[in-house]
Amino acid sequence: MTGFFSKLKAALSKTSSKIGSGIEHLFIKKKLDDSALEELEDLLLFADIGTSVSSSIITSLRKHKFDKEVTSEEIKNDLSGIIEEILSQQDHSFKLEDGKLNIVLVCGVNGNGKTTTIGKMAANSFAQGKKVAIAACDTFRAAAVEQIEKWAQRSGAILYKGESKADPASVAHMAVTESLSNGTDILFIDTAGRLHNHKNLMEELVKIIRVIKKIDEDAPHHSLLVIDGTTGQNAAIQVEQFKLITNISGLVITKLDGTAKAGAVVGIVKRFALPVHFIGFGESIDDLKQFSPKDFSRALVGLEMNQ
Template sequence: MKTDDSSSDASGWLSRLTNGLSRSSQKLGQSLNDLFTQKKLNDETITELEDILITSDLGFTTASKLTKIIKSLKFNQEVTVDEVKATLAAEISKIIEPFTQPITIKTEYSPHVILVCGVNGVGKTTTIGKLAQTYSFEGKTVCLAACDTFRAAAIEQLEIWGNRASCHVFSSETGKDPASLAFDALKHSQEMGTDILIIDTAGRLHNKKELMDELEKIIRVIKKLDNDAPHDRILVLDATTGQNAHSQVESFLDIINISGLIITKLDGSSKGGVLISLTEKFGLPVHAIGVGESAKDLRPFNPSDFANSLLGINSSK
């Protein structure tokens, strides 16, 4: 998943990211402003800082690590809020840097199969459409498999995105066996010499056993055609759910060996900090983040840009 590297495009994305994270940065920034206005950094302010970071969805482990760093650098000194923000942004970037990993399309596979999971409502189908549009723009041939066969709306939505991306969508009547559709989609994609096949799946976590059986069957049958498939197993998470995203990761890890995350709806959330606690807790790479409705609003994850935007720091990078 690549993007236009032009300075205007990069600047536009950074502006959208900053605007998208404005709810998170305003919440965190105001709390920091209130705390560090003409105050020394002492035990009291350190404790308050840790509380602020925890309530900003960074999680206890990350908050504790960051406050210890701030304490070691500036303890018992007067500090400005800008100094605190800059230090926090730099340290957050270091924490999440190891988990930065764009999706890598492997050319030895034809097609490279991406299985996408997520509960209903997280933006899973839209994310698949954005990926398809991005890859098509790069000149790759893409097919989509609408394997959330029990939701007519999901099938229709994927077909709309398929038309936008000029890519073929394998679909069926509502209620067809998802594994059978996935098998047919991969078989025909192989025959067509397609570069990428993206498989949409159901997200009915209220019936975990049924969902587990369904996903396991999809994987089992496509392995009959390609023993290495799926080559990526991506979980899509909605940033607005905050710490509830942790339980979603745990639930899907019980079902499937997730290989990476995509975080959506950062533009509608004051809980952007949850991305940091997710990487620290689960050690899963973040492939991309989304801050809007267009395909350009889904981008590979950049830790420095994210950290600066979360703290409300303007960057020219």
């Protein structure tokens, strides 16, 4: 088992203890009948996978294994395979173009780990030999600028910031213009943490996008929404609302080590057809990793990687 998979399995242990342990108690050499399927669906719902996806998983299991004698390991493997298939409908890789400035807009509700995620992504990109910059567009909170400034120093990124209370769109404009002139590979735009129902802040986000599109009509090349993994299915509301403002291209799920609701990832990917580019499960700069449907599915139900 790799070190990464060990970390992932430990991070998802609160969720997998619900699903995996439940399956072990439920399936001790018994037939997969209606009663067993009903109990299994309850386990999926408790893990916040969501009603429609849980129902489709149960339908798939019924089709292939109904009235057959099964073990807990068989059910775990089947369940993992079905979840992996659902998640694999999306290409979760995070692709950047060589030889041009890649503008990555990062947004999300306050407290979801957005700024920390940018710092970790910047550090990963810098370690790969990229020239990296960050635009500090959360200009109304001094603490936010200080936080992103520390991450820029840790990650080796250039930081663009304005005066206190500066117009966030003007900071974004400056950052894009200067990044284009100095050959930067990746510019991360850190926006103010906002609730989806904060109209003025959502309008501010619209303005940032409008301003950078005047420089590059294809910008932003990625619009990432950072979601707190402990939010569970309620994160779907955030995805819905942010998609109305910006063309969200992918998700980053943070704080998976603190939740028993990691199954919500499956439902959100299925419902919105959005990839999960990265998952975070710790405070270390190395605790943000690219999402793997296979690894996630196996860890979710408590399986080892090599089974």
